[in-house]
Amino acid sequence: MSAPTETPGTTENPGPTGTPGPGERVLLPVAAPREAAALAWRALDGHRRPLAVAAVMFALSGLAGLVAPVVFGLVVDTVADPGDGARAVVWWGATAIAVAALVELVATTASVTFLARAGEPALASLREDVLDRALALDHAVVEGAGEGDLLSRVGDDVRVLAEAVTTILPMLVRSVVAIAFTGVGFFALDWRLGLAGLAALPFYALGLRWYLPRSGPFYRAERLANGERAQALVTAVHGSATLRAHGLGEAHRRRVEDASWRAASLTLRVWELLTRFGQRTNRSELIGLLIVLGTGFFLVRGDLGAPVTVGAVTTAALFFHRLFNPIGVILFVFDEVQSAGASMTRVAGVAGMPAPPSPAAAAATPGAEPSPGTATLELRGVDHAYVPGRPVLADVDLVLAPGERVAVVGTSGAGKSTLGQVAAGRITPTRGEVRVGGTPLTELLAARGGGRLPVALVTQEVHVFAGTVRENLTLAAPDADDARLWAVLERLGAAGWVRALAGGGAGDGGDGGDGGDGLDVVVGAGGTPLTPAQAQLLALARVELADPLVVVLDEATADAGSTGARELERAATTVTDRRTTLTIAHRLTQAEAGDRVLVMARGRVVEEGAPADLAAGDGHYARLSAAWHARSAH
Secondary structure, eight states: OOOOOOOTTEESSOOTTOOOOTTOEEOOOOOOHHHHHHHHHHHTTTOHHHHHHHHHHHHHHHHHTTHHHHHHHHHHHHHHSOOTTHHHHHHHHHHHHHHHHHHHHHHHHHHHHHHHHHHHHHHHHHHHHHHHHHHHSOHHHHHHHOHHHHHHIIIIIHHHHHHIIIIIHHHHHHHHHHHHHHHHHHHHHOHHHHHHHHTTHHHHHHHHHHHHHHHHHHHHHHHHHHHHHHHHHHHHHHTHHHHHHTTOHHHHHHHHHHHHHHHHHHHHHHHHHHHHHHHHHHHHHHHHHHHHHHHHHHHHHTTTSSOOOHHHHHHHHHHHHHTHHHHHHHHHTHHHHHHHHHHHHHHHHHHTSOOOOOHHHHHHSTTOOOOOSSSOEEEEEEEEOSBTTBOSEEEEEEEEOTTOEEEEEEOTTSSHHHHHHHHTTSSOOSEEEEEETTEEHHHHHHHOSSSOOSEEEEESOOOOOSEEHHHHHHTTOTTOOHHHHHHHHHHHTOHHHHHHHTTTOOOSOOOOSOHHHHHHOEESTTSBOOOHHHHHHHHHHHHHHHOOSEEEEESTTTTSHHHHHHHHHHHHHHHTTTSEEEEEOSSHHHHHTSSEEEEEETTEEEEEEOHHHHHHSSSHHHHHHHHHHHHHHO
């Protein structure tokens, strides 16, 4: 059976000179196995004591498991040659087996418990590192890889690792310990019986050699297919309304179905491999037991040197039979181990990405506390390309004076949103730099430790966090009291509907319910749903509370409907009053309210000036203005 190839249209771990072609996605990095193992070991720092206790308990459990085969061998020898103390040997043997079983039960439970005490906190720390890196990723990197790739890593892959820590790892360690102690027991009985037991290993190795090269590529492909499936589902859920509106629902349903079936078919092929691997394992068990019994037969007869007792052979046979489960576990959890290994390399790939700058560390470094001199926003020589050789921005120079409002207009694909993302520090430009008050924005963001936010960005894709209205607002100002929250909501015209939430409605207007209750209403996932306009108003309220030097509005009122858009435009005007503002304009009314307008085309600023002056000319803006007013008139 041939190994699967990577899914077309994706590139994982591209080489230093490899660049994705059109339509290809560059997936997030995947760590080398050694790097992933080192990360896992570092995660265990501070949890070594419970890990040591777990190791002792695993060893005790392994020793206790040897008691029953040894006792049965003694009983067999006693029955074969009974004496006066035969009855006592049987009773003491039964007691020893019962005590050993109890010890094994307690030791096994303790080993799993202490392993969980070491592994679960380590996994939680690793999960926090991954989430920390994921939240700090440049959104262009996430878009280039696809949201599904990131979601499958912080979701599916972390879940696989959690299951491995609580289920697979204890089984694996217990099995390894059982095999090691049983092997020692074999040679303690008789070195010839020990060699007979080892004679079965080549047959197990042959089965493993057949299985591993075939299963490994499938697990890597399965993780990749899960990412593709997650991406298709995310696109379907987020864009369901648009897909239905354009009649593309059925086509995208087939795309989701195809992605799901690719993942399912890989899983089915792995199970087919497992079944065939199981047949090879059973054959190895049969061959091994026959070798041990055959060798024991000749040893009892004395044909191979000094004879051994029937009891010793019985113990050896029980030892080997006792290995069936541990060896089977090790062989059959190899698929889980490989799956967990693949997940660990993918999780470590994200965790190993450059950490976001630490404000505390930056503040502790002498001279690392830059502060802007003014609210001036400067973009100098900015170029940006998501794919090398395909620029989205080219040679952009822009200066916004303190308090100036500048609107950016242009056709779709002109580079407006990318310009806004660069200005807000969400994207690091390919060339050039962004400064606020004469200080590089990257330095301001790195050194910020609770000080005034240099730049705030509001887009049309606003997230309502699961929590109360108060919690959604105080994300921007943790120390703000209710009086300040209500003052901001009143200023933006949002206090009425927030109070109305206490009465069970999310509609505009109304003063029903207690004011405090309005702030205490749970919104977001599982809470009271908000309209797009209300969600945007919360976002604008957060900007007002954060009190940034510069505000970037990226079509922040584009998705609210006509009535909601007017209310949002009034709120946005209030928030940006006397603040340096860069507005990515969706409506020409937004541009007309600005002090200056930039017209973009193909990533360049092609026109610049006051709205009235540009409208009176015969350039791009004049044509856009004429078309807009003509459409509005009808």
